[in-house]
């Protein structure tokens with residue numbers, strides 16, 4: 344888990360006069376879950392979409408699994424998994440049919456039910472995307488990233504808007520995908536999520552990387568600098584109460 348699978352160097356993205364990504368550099372190591380964290384508008388999605396070949400960069404270089412984004416975007420597309428926009432989910436097709444369609448577009452042969460099983464959606468194989476709950480939609484969206492059996496997947500705020508159970512179940516799903524050998528780059532606004540999921544995180548602010556490390560090291564450094572929480576931390580929080588009262592199983596009918 345030590346070799347870089349993604350190398351971003353001096354990445355810049357300008358929208359007219361506005362610099363959204365301002366000379367960002369980082370590496371993502373093979374097999375890790377790497378988090379891009381930072382305030383709204385910091386440039387996380389822009390950075391993610393450039394790596395996904397979905398957005399042009401202004402300057403800098405991106406190398407993914409030895410492939411240069413400028414020279415081999417087509418080859419990069421084959422080895423990465425991206426979340427498709429919901430608009431691409433043809434409304435008349437059910438989940439099984441959508442996976443068949445997408446796998447045809449990728450030129451791969453996969454069994455829809457096998458993929459749906461990975462995200463606990465086999466019982467929804469005949470359902471339409473619009474009829475899924477929020478958590479089920481997110482799980483289906485993650486399933487679509489796996490269609491081409493990619494080495495790396497990119498997830499933009501995968502648990503935003505989900506209830507605590509759905510969120511924790513999605514964490515298990517993401518950890519399972521990593522355990523199967525896939526490198527994951529994700530963005531999130533939930534620091535508890537980053538702490539549970541990410542091997543390393545990069546904090547981005549106003550288009551610049553302001554720190555890259557493991558969550559534990561960031562926390563240790565902060566404590567070592569003399570930081571103390573103002574209030575005594577309770578032994579449990581309201582989310583623990585929620586999970587304790589309502590259980591952990593998939594509950595999204």
Ligand SMILES: Nc1ncnc2c1ncn2[C@@H]1O[C@H](COP(=O)(O)OP(=O)(O)OP(=O)(O)O)[C@@H](O)[C@H]1O
Nearest residue numbers: 358361363381382383384385386387388389390530
């Ligand atoms: N197509 C565009 N044209 C002009 N400006 C854009 C465009 N897309 C993004 N921006 C601007 O670039 C900046 C970075 O946006 P980006 O979506 O990358 O931020 P983010 O870190 O993902 O934010 P959030 O956490 O709110 O999703 C923002 O100021 C945004 O308004």
